[in-house]
Amino acid sequence: MFLRSDHGLDQAGGTATLSFGRAAFVPAQPSTLDRLRAAIARVDWAPDLGSQIGSADWWRGAATCAGLIATTCLLSPGFDRPVLGDVAPALSGSEWDEARAQSIAPLAWGAATGRHMAANDLVAPLRETPERPVIDLITTLGQGDSFERALERAGVSKDDSANAARLISGAVALGDIRPGTRIGMTLGRRPDRTVARPLEQLDFRAKFDLKLLLTRSGDTLSLKRQPIAIDHTPMRIQGLVGSSLYRSARAAGAPAKAVEGYIKALASRISIGRDVGSADTFDIIVEQARAATGEVRLGTLMYAGLDQGRKKVQLVKWGSEGREQWFEANGVGERRGAMGMPVAGRLTSNFGIRIHPILHTARMHKGLDIAAAYGSPIYAAMDGVVALAGRNGGYGNFVKLIHGGGMATGYGHMSRIAVRPGTRVARGQVIGYVGSTGMSTGPHLHYELWKNGVAINPRSVSFTTMAQLSGATLKAFKARVAALMAVRPGGR
Numbered sequence: 481m482f483l484r485s486d487h488g489l490d491q492a493g494g495t496a497t498l499s500f501g502r503a504a505f506v507p508a509q510p511s512t513l514d515r516l517r518a519a520i521a522r523v524d525w526a527p528d529l530g531s532q533i534g535s536a537d538w539w540r541g542a543a544t545c546a547g548l549i550a551t552t553c554l555l556s557p558g559f560d561r562p563v564l565g566d567v568a569p570a571l572s573g574s575e576w577d578e579a580r581a582q583s584i585a586p587l588a589w590g591a592a593t594g595r596h597m598a599a600n601d602l603v604a605p606l607r608e609t610p611e612r613p614v615i616d617l618i619t620t621l622g623q624g625d626s627f628e629r630a631l632e633r634a635g636v637s638k639d640d641s642a643n644a645a646r647l648i649s650g651a652v653a654l655g656d657i658r659p660g661t662r663i664g665m666t667l668g669r670r671p672d673r674t675v676a677r678p679l680e681q682l683d684f685r686a687k688f689d690l691k692l693l694l695t696r697s698g699d700t701l702s703l704k705r706q707p708i709a710i711d712h713t714p715m716r717i718q719g720l721v722g723s724s725l726y727r728s729a730r731a732a733g734a735p736a737k738a739v740e741g742y743i744k745a746l747a748s749r750i751s752i753g754r755d756v757g758s759a760d761t762f763d764i765i766v767e768q769a770r771a772a773t774g775e776v777r778l779g780t781l782m783y784a785g786l787d788q789g790r791k792k793v794q795l796v797k798w799g800s801e802g803r804e805q806w807f808e809a810n811g812v813g814e815r816r817g818a819m820g821m822p823v824a825g826r827l828t829s830n831f832g833i834r835i836h837p838i839l840h841t842a843r844m845h846k847g848l849d850i851a852a853a854y855g856s857p858i859y860a861a862m863d864g865v866v867a868l869a870g871r872n873g874g875y876g877n878f879v880k881l882i883h884g885g886g887m888a889t890g891y892g893h894m895s896r897i898a899v900r901p902g903t904r905v906a907r908g909q910v911i912g913y914v915g916s917t918g919m920s921t922g923p924h925l926h927y928e929l930w931k932n933g934v935a936i937n938p939r940s941v942s943f944t945t946m947a948q949l950s951g952a953t954l955k956a957f958k959a960r961v962a963a964l965m966a967v968r969p970g971g972r
Contacts, residue, residue, distance in 0.1 A: 614680065615667045623659040635667055637676035640701070644682055644694055647703040652686040661685065668696070688769060688777055709772040714782055716967045717764045721756055724853055726824050729762055738766045738781045740857060743824045744908040745784040745795050745806050747859075751939075753827040753850050761787040765964055783964045796961055798949075809961050811949035822859050822891060823914060823925045825852030831937040846935035847890070847928035854895060854923040856914040860905045861889050861929075861938075869901050875926065876918025879911050889938075892926035893917050 510518075527541040557563065571579055619634040621627065627648065631641040645654060663684040667677035679701065682694035691706040719732040729739045742764050746752060763786065767779025784806070786793040794809035829849035833842055864881035867888070872878035875892035879899060882888050895915025899905060916923045929938040949957050 611669070611673070613669050615677065617665050617667065619663050619665070621657060621659055621661045621663065625659070627654045627657060630663065631665070631679075631682075634663075634665060635677055636665070636679050640676075640679040643701050644679060647694060647701060648686070648692060651692055651703060651705055652690065657686060688771060688775070711770040711772075713768060713770070714765050714964065714967050715768040715778065716783075716969045717762075717766070718969050719762060720758070721760045721762055722758050724824075725752065725756060725762060726856060727853065729764060734764050735766065735778050738764060738778070740859075740910070741781040742784045744859060745781070746786060746793060747821050747824075748806065749793055749795070749808075750786075751827070752821045752824045755788075756786065757788065760789075763787065765967060794961075796957070796964065798957055798960065807949065807957065811954045811957055821850065822861050822889075822927055823850050823852050823856055825850040825856065825914070825925065827851075828924060831939070847892075847926050848938055849924050849926055851922070851924045852914045854914055854916070857910045858891055858894065858912045858914060858925055860907055860909050860911050861927075862887065863907050864889070864905060866899045866901050866903050866905060866911075869897050869899055872918075874919035876920060877912065877915065878918075881905065881911070886932040888930040888933075890926075890928040890930070892928075893920045893924060895923070 523540070524537060525540070525544050527537045529538060529541050529545070532538050615635075617634050619630050621630050628638075628641040628645045631644060632638060636644070648654065661684055663682065665679060665683075666681040668680040670677045678696065679694070680696045684692060685708075686692045689708045689710045691708060693704040693706055694701055695704065696702075717729070717732045717734045719728055722728045726739055726743065729742065730736065734742070742762070743752060746756075750756065763783070764781065765783035765785075766781055769777045769779070771777075780797070782797055784793075784795040795806045796809065797804050798807045799805055827848060828851045829845055831848060832845060834845045860881055862881070862883045864883040866879065867882045868878065868880040870878070872892070875890070877892075877894035877897050879891045879894065879897060880888060881890075891912060893915055894912040894917065896913045897911070898913070899909075899911045905911060914923050914925055920926075927938055929936055
């Protein structure tokens with residue numbers, strides 16, 4: 481229950497009644513000092529003297545200004561007596577000069593710290609600073625730079641640079657020396673400052689398995705080759721697929737390019753999203769060159785395996801350089817032109833009628849939805865030309881590829897596009913990365929396939945062209961498979 485006074489209903493006719501039980505509030509009367517302070521606070525003691533000239537406020541401001549000027553004059557030491565801003569030093573003359581030479585103080589204060597001692601019977605001034613007998617330098621070969629020019633910039637004479645380049649070109653082509661190669665050199669004593677120092681020694685790593693050393697004997701430079709032992713045992717990496725094949729392989733130490741090639745190879749045989757389980761074991765073998773000096777260089781993917789318990793996928797790369805293709809362990813070649821899944825992921829929505837997850841209406845789903853980790857690479861399903869690469873309504877970031885035979889594919893909801901319109905792409909080439917742009921409920925790839933302009937089920941298209949090894953080629957291939965299977969995990 482509320483009292484009438486609580487709602488303002490107890491006031492009528494300009495009078496107020498007090499509700500029952502409440503005491504009347506009587507405001508306290510301000511003291512004389514409080515009233516004086518309030519009156520002083522209301523006074524403008526510094527008005528604008530440029531306005532309301534002659535008014536009471538103007539005269540009050542003028543009086544305030546005059547009072548301040550008078551106070552300043554009374555407190556000043558006098559107009560004829562200067563104010564000292566500095567104190568005379570305690571020392572003067574020769575004593576001050578001696579103290580300043582031996583003290584540590586800022587130069588702005590007149591200090592002379594660091595002066596050289598005067599010459600005496602044991603010390604004589606030099607006309608010029610002597611040079612070092614030898615200088616050790618390291619120079620780096622730049623992008624598009626020539627070997628001779630790099631030496632000349634470091635201080636080597638033109639004759640020595642030309643002789644060094646001539647000797648080195650006999651061991652390795654100068655154009656094959658990689659940019660960023662560090663070249664160590666020693667420059668000797670020169671007769672005077674007007675000529676370049678002679679090249680006494682030069683060494684650098686010309687190739688991964690070769691180090692070159694140039695030394696001077698008299699007036700002649702000689703070249704010495706220092707081969708570096710290389711172990712070519714491949715690197716083998718195994719592990720469980722887990723929640724993501726790509727992430728698990730990368731976490732196990734496989735290079736990114738090798739993992740991309742591995743997924744691409746498996747996609748030619750199985751569906752990565754449908755057929756690969758978290759309990760499966762991946763098996764990757766990569767070319768590896770391990771130098772005796774400790775450096776490691778990884779090459780291309782050699783073997784792609786997947787152990788699914790009752791079923792095993794074993795793919796070995798075989799063929800001449802530049803024309804290699806994947807063969808199964810029994811010698812059967814890859815399905816040429818087969819359309820693999822364009823991304824490593826899990827199939828979440830098939831081709832056909834479905835309830836739209838955002839619009840909540842029954843609509844035709846003209847492709848496949850493949851859930852994958854955000855940023856996962858998306859590969860071209862077949863060779864083709866980029867017809868569209870950009871924003872496309874509900875598809876978000878979208879890429880459309882035109883293939884032969886009236887075929888076309890589309891890839892939607894990308895986080896980033898890696899191709900441009902008009903460019904030609906090869907099957908398995910990265911064209912973008914998984915995202916959630918457009919009308920999307922999470923990171924995934926919307927994958928469509930058109931035949932003569934009509935959307936068809938991407939899973940309904942496959943080719944069966946095969947390649948079969950035989951004879952001596954099959955025997956050599958079997959030996960290659962046995963050698964790869966003998967590699968222990970870690971490649972050591």
